[in-house]
Amino acid sequence: MNVFKIKRLNVSVSFKKRLPVLGAGLVVFGCSTTVMGLELGVEAFGDLRSTDNAEQALDGSFDEIISEYGLKVSTANIAENYSYDLAYDYSKTTYDENSQDDVDITTGYGGMHFGKKEAPLGLDIVHSRERTLIGSGVSDNLENSDVRSITDIDPNLKLKLGAVDFLIISAGVTEIRYQEQELKDSTRYGGELQWAHRVSRTTSFGLMFEHSEVELELYDYKYDKAIVNYQAELRNIAYDLSAGYNRTVSDEIEFNAPSYDVNIRYIDDTRTLGMRISSDITDTSLGDSNRSGIQQAEDNIELGQADATAVAADRFRSTTYEISLSDTNFQDHWNIDFVLGREREVYKEFSDEDSTNIYGRMSVKYAFNRRTDFGYERRQSKIKFDSGELRGAEDVSDRLAMELKFSEMLEATFYVGRNEWLAASGTVGYTENLFGLRANYIVY
Numbered sequence: 096m097n098v099f100k101i102k103r104l105n106v107s108v109s110f111k112k113r114l115p116v117l118g119a120g121l122v123v124f125g126c127s128t129t130v131m132g133l134e135l136g137v138e139a140f141g142d143l144r145s146t147d148n149a150e151q152a153l154d155g156s157f158d159e160i161i162s163e164y165g166l167k168v169s170t171a172n173i174a175e176n177y178s179y180d181l182a183y184d185y186s187k188t189t190y191d192e193n194s195q196d197d198v199d200i201t202t203g204y205g206g207m208h209f210g211k212k213e214a215p216l217g218l219d220i221v222h223s224r225e226r227t228l229i230g231s232g233v234s235d236n237l238e239n240s241d242v243r244s245i246t247d248i249d250p251n252l253k254l255k256l257g258a259v260d261f262l263i264i265s266a267g268v269t270e271i272r273y274q275e276q277e278l279k280d281s282t283r284y285g286g287e288l289q290w291a292h293r294v295s296r297t298t299s300f301g302l303m304f305e306h307s308e309v310e311l312e313l314y315d316y317k318y319d320k321a322i323v324n325y326q327a328e329l330r331n332i333a334y335d336l337s338a339g340y341n342r343t344v345s346d347e348i349e350f351n352a353p354s355y356d357v358n359i360r361y362i363d364d365t366r367t368l369g370m371r372i373s374s375d376i377t378d379t380s381l382g383d384s385n386r387s388g389i390q391q392a393e394d395n396i397e398l399g400q401a402d403a404t405a406v407a408a409d410r411f412r413s414t415t416y417e418i419s420l421s422d423t424n425f426q427d428h429w430n431i432d433f434v435l436g437r438e439r440e441v442y443k444e445f446s447d448e449d450s451t452n453i454y455g456r457m458s459v460k461y462a463f464n465r466r467t468d469f470g471y472e473r474r475q476s477k478i479k480f481d482s483g484e485l486r487g488a489e490d491v492s493d494r495l496a497m498e499l500k501f502s503e504m505l506e507a508t509f510y511v512g513r514n515e516w517l518a519a520s521g522t523v524g525y526t527e528n529l530f531g532l533r534a535n536y537i538v539y
Contacts, residue, residue, distance in 0.1 A: 137539040138167040140186075144531025149194040151516070151525040159192040181205035183224075188237060198237045202226060204385070219249040225385040229276065242274040245385055259293040271380050278407040281380035282310045285318070298327040303339075311380055313408035316345035318376075322354055334359040341376040343410055350443040352376055352412045365424040374414040379406045383413070411442040430460040430470075447482040468498040479519070487519035508533045 142163040149159035165186030172179055183203030190197070202225050210217030224244045249267035256262055266286040273279045285307030292300045300323075307318040322339030337356040342349065356373040377383070417436035425431050435455045442448045453476065460470035472494045480486035496510035509532055517524035 134169075134171040135539060136167075136169045136537075138535060138537050140165060140167070140533065140535045142531060142533040144529050146527055146529040148525055148527040149190065149192065151527060153522075153524055157192070157194060159190055159194055161188065161190055163188045176211055177207065177209050179205065179207040195238060198240075200226060200237075200240075200242060202242070215253050217251050217253065219247070219251065221245075221247040221249070223385040227273075227382065241276055243279075243382070243385060244272045244274075245381075246270045246272075261289075261291045263287075263289040263291070265289075276407070278312045279380045280312055281378070283318075283381075284308045284310075297329060298325070300325050309378065311378065311408045314345055316343050316378075316410065318343050320354060331363055332359070332361050341412075343376055345410075350376065350410050350412075366422045367420070369417075369419040371415065371417045374412065376410060376412050378410045379408055406442065406445050406448055409442050409444045409448075411440050411448070414439045414441075428462045430458075430462070430468075432456070432458045447480070449481040450478055450487070451481075452476060452478040466500040470496050470498070472496070485520045488524075489515075489517050489519075491515045504537045506535050508535075 144161050144163075145158065146161060147156060147158055149157045149161070163186055165184060167182075167184045169182035170179075171181065181203070182205065183201060185199070185201045188198045188200075204223040205221070207220045208217060209220075222245065224242060227241050227243050229239050229241050247267060247269045249265050251263060251265035254262040254264075264286070267284075269283040269285075271279075271281045271283075285305065287303065287305045289304075290302045294300055303320075303322050303324065305318075305320040309316050309318055319342040320339060322337045324335070324337045326335045327333065335356070335358040337354075339354045340351070341354045342351045344350075352374065354375050356371075356375075358371045358373075359369065361368040415436060415438045417434065419435075420431070420433045422429070422431045433456070436453075438452045438454070440448070440450050440452075454474075455476070456472070456474045458470060458472040460468050462468050472492075474492040475490065477489040478487050492512065492514045494510055494512040496508050498506060498508045500506045509530075511530040512528070514527040514529070515524070
């Protein structure tokens with residue numbers, strides 16, 4: 096059982112069929128209003144920025160004003176026979192010199208559970224919608240973007256086998272749809288059996304078996320997974336350890352690999368040190384199951400690591416190593432955040448797509464007072480393909496920003512930045528300088 100921690104809410108979110116199943120915790124942007132158990136949050140934002148290379152060309156000098164505005168809406172409720180948790184963002188980006196077409200994007204996630212809390216029968220409906228890149232090793236911009244929508248309908252049976260043992264049987268269907276790349280669409284039918292044993296108040300042990308029939312647009316395959324999981328939440332340390340095996344079969348041709356997920360967090364007052372090592376078999380339709388986009392939304396960060404692959408249909412093994420460090424009150428005034436990771440992808444059929452991506456993010460923020468912050472952030476990634484040195488690219492982004500909090504409802508950010516992207520061949524790339532103003536207003 097993969098378990099995904101939402102740090103800001105301090106709740107566990109289970110990934111059934113590698114999809115997020117949201118529990119009773121809720122995500123609210125800004126503030127919220129509670130009425131009869133209902134949580135609601137609405138935030139409006141606008142961003143106006145000037146760039147000196149709107150076309151992102153190697154020798155470009157095309158100035159343009161880019162406008163972005165939108166809404167963030169979240170709501171949640173827990174009732175006797177149902178509960179739901181929804182959080183979605185809408186944004187529209189326009190270009191005053193028409194260097195690109197206007198772009199509307201809606202992203203987010205939501206979960207609904209039907210059934211009483213203690214009832215054995217239940218129904219979960221889960222949806223997520225996140226931006227992906229059409230091609231890896233290509234510039235990360237809206238022209239190279241697609242939107243992946245994942246919907247999971249999951250009836251389940253929960254049985255209590257004693258004081259500390261639980262059995263969960265589920266079956267369902269998952270639909271994956273792309274806004275632009277329809278060849279990546281897929282449908283999955285399957286079932287899952289989970290057994291959980293509570294060892295103590297802070298630790299638990301479990302087994303999970305999963306089987307899915309996967310229908311891609313170009314071919315079908317069977318997916319099987321079996322893992323053992325151990326979790327513990329101690330005073331300063333929390334760890335989630337899973338290990339098992341993946342097996343996939345298409346036309347009697349197997350593609351198998353070990354599966355593991357090691358997630359360890361050490362928390363001491365305002366400091367958090369994390370380490371994650373994971374490996375799993377997925378395909379070019381499911382990708383990371385929108386997991387990275389959801390994680391970034393929960394942590395309110397942008398790693399710039401959108402899921403991407405140019406292959407229409409293939410299975411691949413994804414292995415990730417990541418360490419992180421954050422301190423929200425270093426020396427009383429400093430906020431420090433650091434992430435460094437390595438992702439390795441190995442494909443079954445299209446070995447030319449085998450790649451290694453090294454990525455990182457570092458941000459430092461200083462609080463002058465309760466209403467004024469000044470910060471610097473750098474994001475950097477470098478992807479290399481095994482097929483040759485001419486493929487791949489390096490992406491670097493720097494940003495200086497000053498945040499002003501005028502009230503609990505309104506804040507503004509003035510920023511300057513520089514983006515650099517260079518293909519491994521050295522013949523394609525660009526440098527972009529920009530400055531802008533962003534405002535956020537909590538409507539409700």
